[in-house]
Amino acid sequence: MTRPRTVNDEDLLDRIDRALSSRRTSGTWTLQEVAPAAGISPAGLIKRFGxxxxxxxxxxxxxxxxxxxxxxxxxxxxxxxxYVSAEFEAPSAGAAIFALEELLADLRTPESNSLLREGWDKQARYLGQLLSAMRLPRLVDPPRGALLLLDALHGSLYRRGVDLRPSPPTDTLDQLMEAWT
Incomplete structure (x- = not known):
């Protein structure tokens, strides 16, 4: 008889996400590294997720x-x-490099690439809706503005990774907003 699960998958994913997001170093992460934060063994993670x-x-x-x-x-x-602050802030250069390494890994497999495309498309639609609701006088095409904003935010993450005058993602947003008003 199997024991009942004490933690659901969403809670596990929250814990793992927090552990990965708070990483201060770059490089490959392991199941052994995130398992303690998840409160489950590496073998338990494999059993849960495959x-x-x-x-x-x-x-x-x-x-x-x-x-x-x-x-x-x-x-x-x-x-x-x-949203920009929550989703694009990196606490350190190492965290930014780690996020970029994970992004590159996502681009290597068709399934991960497809999920990334789906997520970015959803982000672009959401950001476009927000920009449209703001009625910025010099922003003619909010959906294209949303893509430009995503590109700029990812660029600011690259700058954070190499400590090239890093600035909060809201500074990037402010610069674009200034151009659009």
Whole structure:
């Protein structure tokens, strides 16, 4: 008889995501590294998710699910600033490099690439809706502006990775907003 699960998959994914997000070093991570944060053994992670790749896919699916589908009742600019800050801030150069390494790994396999494309598409639609609601006078095409914003935010993450005058992602947003008003 198997024991009942004491922690559901969403809680495990939250714990693993927090552990990976707080990493201060670059380089490959292991199941042994994240298992303590998840409160489960590496073997338990394999039993739950199948493999490290399947765990990464579950984390990607969770990220996609957490991207809002539409703006809330909050002021669009406040919501945009909060989202940009939460999603694109890297606590250190090592954390930024780690995030970029994971991105490159996601581009290597068709399934991960597809999940990344789906997530970025959802992010672009959401950001485009926020930009559209802000009615910025010089932003003619909010969906294209959303893609430019994503490109700029990823670029600021690269700069953070090499400590080239790193700045918060909201500074990148502010510069674009200034150009669009």
């Amino acid at each position: 493999s490290k790749a399947d765990l990464l896919h579950a984390l990607a699916r969770r990220w996609i699910d957490l991207v809002p589908s539409s703006p809330t009742e909050q002021e669009p600019e406040e919501e945009l600033r909060a």
